[in-house]
Amino acid sequence: MRTSVLALAAVVVSACSGSIMGGAIDPVVPSTGGGTTGLGTGGGGSTSGTGGGTPGPTWEVPRFACDAQATPAELPLRRLTQRQYLNVVNDLIARSGLSATDRAAVTTALRDDLAPFPADRLVGVPGEKHGGFTRLDQALQQGHVDTSYAVATAAGRELTSSNARRAALVGACATDSNTANDAQCLRDFITRFGRLVHRRPVTPEDVTFYTSVAGTTPVDAAVLADVIGLMLTSPQFLYHFEEGDPMAAGPTTLDAFALASRLSFHFWQTMPDDALLTAAQDGSLLTEAGYAAQVERLFTDARTNQALDDFFSQWWRNDELPPLNTRIGTPIFDAFAGANVPSATLHDEMNAEVLELARHVARTNASVDELLTSRKFFARSPALAALYGQPAWDGTGSPPDFVQPERHGLLTRAAFLASGSANTRPVMKGFRVRNGLLCTQIPPPPPGAMATPIPLSPDLTTRETVEQITEQPMSSCRGCHIGLLNPLGFVTENFDALGRVRSTQRLFSDDGMVRLEKPISTRTAPNVAGFFEPVDHAGQVHELMGRGEFQTCFARQYFRFTFQRMEDDVKDGCLLRSLQDDALSGKPMAEVLKAVALAPSFKRRDVR
């Protein structure tokens, strides 16, 4: 058996020249360290997919190389993402001083104006169709400008539409009978509200500009609305406005307010709270201890959960799990689903479960590896829990363990198994693991792939079908499918297309009758961590993934999420190496996530 598996590995080498991660290296050629890739072998062994090396114990994950003198290219002014923009608008309303009733009314009034703000696209590795993060979408569209203008003018109008609102927002001076204090009243408001909007103290020039619309009635409702409208369309509001010294010899260290914003938007996806602004104002944020304390405070706060959810859901491509109820009413699907009729929200519940896992790992002292191997059970809905064969968790106390021994960890959770049809999709499962979780680039399919049907026997299991289609001798599909894709899908074929444990696959006739039941096979050669021996279950694959490729991929992905750009293996090598080392060391994931914000490169910007 071993001989044949190694022979297959050789096919991989010759037919499929996938590259690992950011597209900079080719796994066929073992890296020698540094060079253009920034990745060097940590000693012995070969990189994944190379074959020919001694499998197993001698393999070590390639490490990023650190060049402390390298300076990566800087992004121009980053605009707020859609999520950040919506959060900030909501936060401003919440901090406006209006009554709860008025805040709710303003929020409702702005809903239609906010809706057209363009959704951010997933932006990932160039040339790859799947994956990416919405934070990387920095396209500026007419919709951004149009919508933010409409929202700003509407917000100005709504926030000032009554005496009570003006008094709450601006102060009593805005509604009293004394007109002598009106000009100062407006300036005070601009100074106070502007500090929230700009996320830093407004400058005298800003105050002068904003008051220039006032005329002779500085606290008139329409004037105040215009001032608010101008503030909410300002570059300081819509962009991450980080100044620096263009003439400096190197990157500029961010000032305290820019740093506060960067921290807040990274962890909370919104503007700094009062405590953070105060820390910026009093200078404590620029001290090592003060900064570390704020990082700890922000990370610990529940508001970080939204960013964690965004990171993991986008890294894990949760959006690719389709609604599972679209085939209800068709004989085969109904027969397949049986009592587990999926609701319109079941796929959301599946995704929520894996995000709860990620939160759990982040909120305990668990390591990055725990994402892969944890057998904790987080299903809250009875429908999802039923697929797992145990009662739903109520969310209190420590989550229970899976009761089914086949549930080895991440790849055996429903979100990574379900397909939306009666059949599993081994190729797509394998692609998601190889490309998404291990950051291995897969060459595109050859021309005509899938366009010419191959006559198939109706008696084949899904695995057998995939093997017939993709593993034909001499076909151009074979190399990638055998070497990279199919094994990581086949190994979880002991779960059906709803994520239920199975030992056989039922084959249905068109009218939904079980025509045949055949045993499934999960035995496959995973080609992970240089390991080409056969494995039988997902637990073994998790162990191999955890030898370094998964943690390294995590480092890459979190870098992208944090800095809103693709990594440069050479110029970003120091931080990538640090992240990689931390993730590989078994440190708690929380420490790894916080370490990014503590890194020097997080605190500076190159404006040269």
Add this chain to the structure above:
Amino acid sequence: MTLSRRWVLKGMGATVAIPVLPSLLGAGDAQAQGMMEARNFINLGTHHGACWERFMCPTLPTAGVTRQQYAGREIRSFPLTRTVSGSDAGVSPVLTASEARFSEALKNKMFVARGFDVPWYIGHHTGGHLGNFARNDANGMDGSVAQQNAVRATIDQVMAWSPSFYTDLASVRERVLVLSGRMSYAWQNPDTKSGAIQEITPQADSPQALFRRLFPSTGMQQRAPIVDKVLENYRRVRTNPRLSRVDRDRLDDHIQRVSELQRRIGSMSACTPPTAPVPPYANASMGAVIYNAPFARNPSEQAAWFRVMNDLVVAALGCGLTRVVVGLVGPNMSSYAGDWHQDVAHQADAADGMRQATLWNSYNRFFRDVFVDLAAKLDAVSVGTGQTLLDRSLLTWTQESGHRTHDFRDGVVVGFGSAGGRFNTGLAVDYRNMNLRLEGASEMNIITRPGLLWHQWLGTVLQTFGIPKAEWERPQVNGGYPDYNFANLQWQSINAQTAWPQAVWSATGDRLPLLSV
């Protein structure tokens, strides 16, 4: 642009066939704005293609064929013949609609052009419809190369930002009305045509949102807009010496967008706002129409939603609020419950023909319920001197692929309208070289023959609308659009030089013969 000409709904003997439009427009109240000069471009794209020619294309007749030697082959055209069967009439199985709607007169304003090729393997894409070949799924190495090298603005945006197209923007609220994502691409700064090419996401994805966008309430604006001050603020901040050059470039891009907003706010339309759309269609987005009840797998409800969108499109064009409309049609217009992509489109060549039947019937639903509906509504609007809005328009339906999925060969364009007399109508045109074949004889059902290049179709459209070549052509690359010549063939039985010789590339700068006037 003048506001003098009234436009009215033509009787057409079938006013009842367009029951929504009069109420939407406030019949007799709306006015055409320079309609005699303004010409419109509307393109709707559908996914996959893969519809066999026997279902899609009109059959070459035995007589009445015009033949012409061109670019090293004989090209052909012939009059469209409308066959009535029961309550339907059509020129091919797919291109069939109700006889009352798809009248002889409307058929005479139609054309079917086939034989357009992307001369490399593009696979799945959405950008190719209008010229951004880079927006493909990289289902082959050719596609991957194009993703890097073929990033271009799409022709709708080229038009929209050409001073030759919108010579008067007084009434224009949307330079391009983008109905869906992944079809329209423009520069980060379209005014200077600089910066990265980026996808244009629709500003309104439901009838209600589209209505709000096109016909904003005027009652809310009590004071002069602050947009002038917004511009002033950006120009002020831009002088900040602690910003980098690229930061200032970014602000310049923003300033350009604010300038466009300023122009839009100042646009004036004489149209009385039509009646707002109502539930259940008003708030349904294209995505909801694909996935949610009552629309999902319900082509009748999907068609009803599109009819409402069509009403708004006609209102926008009729009121001069835009002159360009583009969108991808998301729903499959089918009750099929399975995996459309894998089980229908990718199995379209299956021997039993069952999946092909599902596929071509879905295209027929699109033609019948969406495309003809829009054409008929455009044709119901008179712009004076015996012309209709349809006559002043070029309404086209493009597909992702030709007769085989993943394969943009023998692409078909179905169109209505002559773009103000620039296109011949009432005919079918075939640009294929019948002496060559791209696939071997063993290929089932389909023999694909090389045609002219998609570049030539897109270039023809640009020329039809008077966009000077100097704005978009790079003759050292090719004469059409886009300027991307990659011609690597991985999937053919003959080589690229044989299939698309220099004579074909040299022709790309021509307006398409037989079709163009």
